[in-house]
Amino acid sequence: MATQVLMPALSPTMEEGTLAKWLVKEGDTVKSGQILAEIETDKATMEFEAVDEGTVGKILVAEGTAGVKVNTPIAVLVEEGESVTDAPAPAAVAVAATAAEVPATVAAAPVAPSPAPAPAEVRGWPHTDLPAGPTKTMTVREALREAMAEEMRADPTVFLMGEEVGEYQGAYKISQGLLDEFGAKRVVDTPITEMGFAGIATGASWGGLKPIVEFMTFNFAMQAIDHIINSAAKTLYMSGGQMGSPMVFRGPNGAAARVGAQHSQDYAAWYAAIPGLRVCMPYTAADAKGLLKSAIRDPNPVIFLENEILYGRSFEVPAEGDFVVPFGKASILRPGMDVTVVSFGIGCAHALAAAEALVGEGISAEVINLRTLRPIDYDTVLASVMKTNRCVTVEEGFPVGSIGDHLASTIMQRAFDYLDAPVITCTGKDVPMPYAANLEKFALITPAEVVTAVKSVCYR
Amino acid sequence: MAKKPDARPNVSKDDLLKYYREMLLIRRFEEKAGQLYGMGLIGGFCHLYIGQEAVVVGLEAASKEGDKRVTSYRDHGHMLACGMDAKGVMAELTGRIGGYSKGKGGSMHMFSKEKHFYGGHGIVGAQVPLGAGLAFADKYLGNDNVTFTYFGDGAANQGQVYETYNMAELWELPVIFVIENNQYAMGTSMKRATKSETLYGRGVAYGIPGEQVDGMDVLAVKAAGEKAVAHCRAGKGPYILEMMTYRYRGHSMSDPAKYRTREEVEKIKTEKDCIEHVRDLLTQGGLASDEELKAIDKDIKAIVNESAEFAKESPEPPNAELWTDIYA
Numbered sequence: 001m002a003t004q005v006l007m008p009a010l011s012p013t014m015e016e017g018t019l020a021k022w023l024v025k026e027g028d029t030v031k032s033g034q035i036l037a038e039i040e041t042d043k044a045t046m047e048f049e050a051v052d053e054g055t056v057g058k059i060l061v062a063e064g065t066a067g068v069k070v071n072t073p074i075a076v077l078v079e080e081g082e083s084v085t086d087a088p089a090p091a092a093v094a095v096a097a098t099a100a101e102v103p104a105t106v107a108a109a110p111v112a113p114s115p116a117p118a119p120a121e122v123r124g125w126p127h128t129d130l131p132a133g134p135t136k137t138m139t140v141r142e143a144l145r146e147a148m149a150e151e152m153r154a155d156p157t158v159f160l161m162g163e164e165v166g167e168y169q170g171a172y173k174i175s176q177g178l179l180d181e182f183g184a185k186r187v188v189d190t191p192i193t194e195m196g197f198a199g200i201a202t203g204a205s206w207g208g209l210k211p212i213v214e215f216m217t218f219n220f221a222m223q224a225i226d227h228i229i230n231s232a233a234k235t236l237y238m239s240g241g242q243m244g245s246p247m248v249f250r251g252p253n254g255a256a257a258r259v260g261a262q263h264s265q266d267y268a269a270w271y272a273a274i275p276g277l278r279v280c281m282p283y284t285a286a287d288a289k290g291l292l293k294s295a296i297r298d299p300n301p302v303i304f305l306e307n308e309i310l311y312g313r314s315f316e317v318p319a320e321g322d323f324v325v326p327f328g329k330a331s332i333l334r335p336g337m338d339v340t341v342v343s344f345g346i347g348c349a350h351a352l353a354a355a356e357a358l359v360g361e362g363i364s365a366e367v368i369n370l371r372t373l374r375p376i377d378y379d380t381v382l383a384s385v386m387k388t389n390r391c392v393t394v395e396e397g398f399p400v401g402s403i404g405d406h407l408a409s410t411i412m413q414r415a416f417d418y419l420d421a422p423v424i425t426c427t428g429k430d431v432p433m434p435y436a437a438n439l440e441k442f443a444l445i446t447p448a449e450v451v452t453a454v455k456s457v458c459y460r
Numbered sequence: 461m462a463k464k465p466d467a468r469p470n471v472s473k474d475d476l477l478k479y480y481r482e483m484l485l486i487r488r489f490e491e492k493a494g495q496l497y498g499m500g501l502i503g504g505f506c507h508l509y510i511g512q513e514a515v516v517v518g519l520e521a522a523s524k525e526g527d528k529r530v531t532s533y534r535d536h537g538h539m540l541a542c543g544m545d546a547k548g549v550m551a552e553l554t555g556r557i558g559g560y561s562k563g564k565g566g567s568m569h570m571f572s573k574e575k576h577f578y579g580g581h582g583i584v585g586a587q588v589p590l591g592a593g594l595a596f597a598d599k600y601l602g603n604d605n606v607t608f609t610y611f612g613d614g615a616a617n618q619g620q621v622y623e624t625y626n627m628a629e630l631w632e633l634p635v636i637f638v639i640e641n642n643q644y645a646m647g648t649s650m651k652r653a654t655k656s657e658t659l660y661g662r663g664v665a666y667g668i669p670g671e672q673v674d675g676m677d678v679l680a681v682k683a684a685g686e687k688a689v690a691h692c693r694a695g696k697g698p699y700i701l702e703m704m705t706y707r708y709r710g711h712s713m714s715d716p717a718k719y720r721t722r723e724e725v726e727k728i729k730t731e732k733d734c735i736e737h738v739r740d741l742l743t744q745g746g747l748a749s750d751e752e753l754k755a756i757d758k759d760i761k762a763i764v765n766e767s768a769e770f771a772k773e774s775p776e777p778p779n780a781e782l783w784t785d786i787y788a
Contacts, residue, residue, distance in 0.1 A: 159600070185600065191630070196589050196623025203593020206578055207528070209600055230583050231590060239571035239579070240561035241785035275786050299788035 002082050003052050005075040007061070007068045010039060010046045012257045013309055017041045018066040019074060028056045030077065037063070037074070042141070042312050043173035054079055130286060131323065135316040143285035143317055144174050144250075144306065147292035148212060150322075152182055155210065158296055161188040161201055162214030162251075171216045172252060172311055198224030198249070202231045205247040205301075212296060215251035218267050218305060224249075232301035233276030248295045250304035253281070254346065254396045255433060255444060257309070264433035264440075266397035268344065271303040272373040273401075278327055279374040281305040283348040285315035287371050290325030298327070307346045328375035332384075336366035339454050340384040342407060343394035344370040347445065351394045354450035361451075363458055373403055381407060382415050389420040390457040394450050399427040421457040426450050471679060473747040479521065479678045480738045481756050483513035486537040487735060488764045489546055490709075493536065493553055496768060497713045502553045505582075506567045509537035511708035514734035515640055516541035518681025519608055519701075522689050526603065530578040530591040531610035533568035534640075534707075538610065542575045546763055550771035558774030562781055585618030587611060588637070592628045592698075595635035606634045606692040614645025616659045625666040625698070632697035636688045637663075639702045640675065646711040647719040660702035670700025676732040706732070 007017065018040040024030055030050045037048045054077035061074040068074065138146070152158045159182075164171045166179040166189040179187040190197040194215065201211035215221045221228065228249055236244035255264035272279045278300050282288040288306070295302035317323070333348060334355050343351040348369045355365040366384050370376060385391045391411055393404030404425030411423055429443045490508040497506050509516075512534075520541045523529075531538045539549050544560065552559025552570050560570040568582040578594060581587040591609025598605040615621060616639055628635050639659045643650050656662060660670035669691070673684040681703065688699035706728045710717040717725075742748040 157600075188631075191623075191626060193623040193627065195620045196627055199586060199589025199620060200593035200596055200624065200627060203530070203578070203590035203595075204597040204600070205593070206590070207594040207597025207601075209597045226583055226586060227589070231581070231586055235571070235579070236788055237785045238561055238565040238569035239785075240559075240564055241788075242561075242571050242573050243578075244788040246788070278787075 002057060002076050002078040003054065004073040005036065005050070005077060007070050007072045007074050008039065008048055009070040010041055010044075010048075012259050013312075014041050014070060016067050016069045019061050019063055019068050020045055022059060022063045024056050026056050026059055030054060030056060042139070043170075043176075050077070052077055057083070130316065131318055131321070133321070134319040136319040137314050138285050138317050139312055139314050140282070140285045140288045140306070141172070141174055141311040143289035143315075144292055145176060145178070147289045147296070148175070149178060149181065151293055151296040152178070152186060155296075157208060158210045158212065159186040159188060160212045160214060161190055161197055163190055163192055163216050165189060165214050170214075172308060174306075174311070175214065194220050194223035195227065198227040199231060201247060202227050202245055202301075205232070205245040206235070206243055210296060211247045213247065213249045215249065217263060217308075218251050218253040219263050219265055221249065221251070221267070228271075228277070228301070228303070229274055233274050236300070237276060244299055245301045246299045248292070248302045248304050250292070250295075251306060252308040252311070253305035254307055255309075255428075255440070258435060258437060258440060260435045261432035266305075266345075266395065266428065267303075268305055268373055268395065269397050269402050269406075271305075272376075272403060272406075274374075276301065277374055278302040278372065279305070280327070280372050281345040282371060283310070283333075283343075283345055283369050285313075286317045286323070287325060287331070287369070289317055290323050291327075291371060293322075293324045294327060297324075305345060310346055310349075325371065327372045328377050330371055330377035330380040331369045332366060332380070333369045334365070334367040336364040336388070338364045338388055339366070339390040339392060339458060340368060340381070340388045341365050341392050341394060341450065341454065342368045342370060342381055342404075344373060344403070345396070347394040347396055350445055350447045350450055353447035354394075354454060357447060357451050358454055361455065361460065363454060363460070365454060370403075376407075378410060378414070382411065385411055385415050386418045389418055390454075391419075391423045392426060392450060392453045392457055393423065394426045394445060396428050396445055399425065399430050402427050421459065424453040424457055426453050471741075473742070475521070476738055476742050476747060477752075477756070479514075479517050480735065480742065480753070481760065482517045482520070482541055483678065483735045483738065484756065484760045485546070485763065486510075486513045486516070486540050488760050489540060489550070489767065490536060492764045492768050493550065494709070494713065496550075496554065496771070501772065502567070503555065504566055505533065506553065506713045507534040507711065508709045508713070509534055509707070511728070511734075512640060512642060512675065512705045513537055514678040514681050514737075515638070515675045515703045515705055516610075518678040519636075519638065519685040521678075521682045522685030523606075523608065526576065526605040527689075528576040528578060528591075528594045528598070528605060528607040529610070530587045530594060530607065531580070532584065532587055532612060532615065533580070533582045534612070535568065535570065535580045539570060539572070539575075539577055539580075542572075542577050544570075544572050544575050544577060546767035547770040550767040551774045554771040554774070555776065556771060556774035557777045557781070558770060562785075563777040564781065564785065585611060585615040585620050588615065588618070588621045589624045591637075592624045592633050592635050595628070595633040595698075596631065599631070599633055604634070604693050606636055606689055608636050608638055610638045610640055612645065613639060613641040613643060613650050613659060614648070614653070616641075616662070617645075617653055622662070622666070625663060625668055628698040629666045629668050632695060634692040634695070635698045636685075636692060637668075637670075637698060637700045639700065640705055641702055642705050642707045644707070644711070644719065646715070647717075649719065658702060660700045663700040668698050668700055670702065672702045672704060675703030675705035676728075676734045676737065678734055678738060
């Protein structure tokens, strides 16, 4: 019986990829384990092995084809005497081919490429705060890389340190190419030792350098949190202003896809609670670039919370000049009159999707992207709430002690008389992240939940 | 009776007097701090360095301008030894504006960029990667400074110490790990905390050379320090010095130290005291008269009293200080 060879998912968040090269041709006999093709994700080129034995009956997707969705049939294997037409129809293909079913020769720890560039996220709502002038479309990943490269060119004391940032070119390919440009002195591969290198980086910041510490994910930064808080955030105060810690701790934060409880936590509210830290959580590529440049220049320790799912998404970024985004300045992603929806990071994508859906309900939602959580731009939030008289907050983190809780309390204290309804805080559910696809979906905040919350505060 | 001193023909009278003076300053300062604590002028935690003075004084004698130091919360001795002003240290202990951290750091958290003293850290073991990081910066910047990273036998069981050993040797950082083995991690003797016979020996696993040193003998400390410094400055990476020492007082002011016998403490005090050792070298070698030493004692007493007066008179930080120095 002929079998279809499907486009494999080579990481937790991969949705599509490029079929870079076929290593077999029609008529070739293949054995299980034989390398069939090279598949390129936006972070890595991986070899793809045959699971079944047979003869390559037909190649369905030519090499060089980009944007091939996961699970698309890419070839047909036939047994002796069979013809290609014996293969089952594509519709019969099971939906959930996972990375585990498709052995790749490059083992994947949390090496997880995001989908290839998706359509520009905020098309139709141009950033009100992007400076006038030409823009270019780039992914969040490219924006982060460009920010680091520009700042490293400008300041020789800036260096990058972390696991796999150099020779491997970055676990998520954020640092791709930096080793080539800046050398091993400034792009420092570390052993797997978060507490140790976070402490070393903090000491280096006191010694006259400006470290950028990459955590492969912020989950692992829990090993290092003592240095982030006790050593980096508090020293300026404890030294009576003599010495601070000019440095950046950055990396992906929050849920990726199906990576389970220990790899799927949003730490925004944790770090935002600490005086002495600055906390950034970009949504767009422009946020990512402009905020990271500000973070590297800032004389204080900055927590920079990225998101793996956003890495591959494309946005417009100013193409010229020294583009920076100041801390404490929210952006209005979409103006509206009826309700204020406040979010940050990937929550903005849910908020925008909800706002779009609400148009059909006759509700005009104003979507605010906080961009930094310490400091928080209270003025923008309060001005909006005073206009709309309603507020919903959206974030991926746990509900207790959330950023939404803090905003609700602030709005209550400073704009109580303007509120026509209680503030609703949309958050992730109060559970460790489950692995099962359906349960994970339940655990995460969705646009539908935001829509429900908005309708509730609008009494609809 | 103090231990019979060995002949030390290569040490000058001036050097010995200097060590004597510096060790005595630390001891008298700490005694005064204990007294002020008893009077309620110093609050919170206060960890005295009495007994261990030879370690910092000997190592400072092996250092040069530009070298850095970082230590734990038992830090008063380190600050005085590197030349920080006794008044500023004492006023920090009393939580006054004249203190090194304007009263906002306290006994455990003081810094002096001018003297290259990088704290004063309250989390046991945290100063170890921090010290290696200071050394990382010096290597990156291309100078020949070294960083003295002090920690105790208790901290030596923290995992981050070994994370740091690994990277310090991997990257050949100019850091000297000084283990002040005073034999008690708060109330837990080393025997009750590890089966390792030595602590410096753990460096072998990471390729870091080291040695055990009589930390009650300032000359032995200085000699070992010079060897370690030469190793670091030559670009050969880190070095471990395990200083065998002893604290006479409890872990902190509130520790009755019932985990060891009075006899044990007395024996060290009479046989190994670091200040008596140098005093004997000076007097028995005929290098200094009792009068000379008495004059130094008097001097030191005056400095310490002056620091205590300053620490009492310096005003508390104004309320507005609550809100400063959070962000640069």
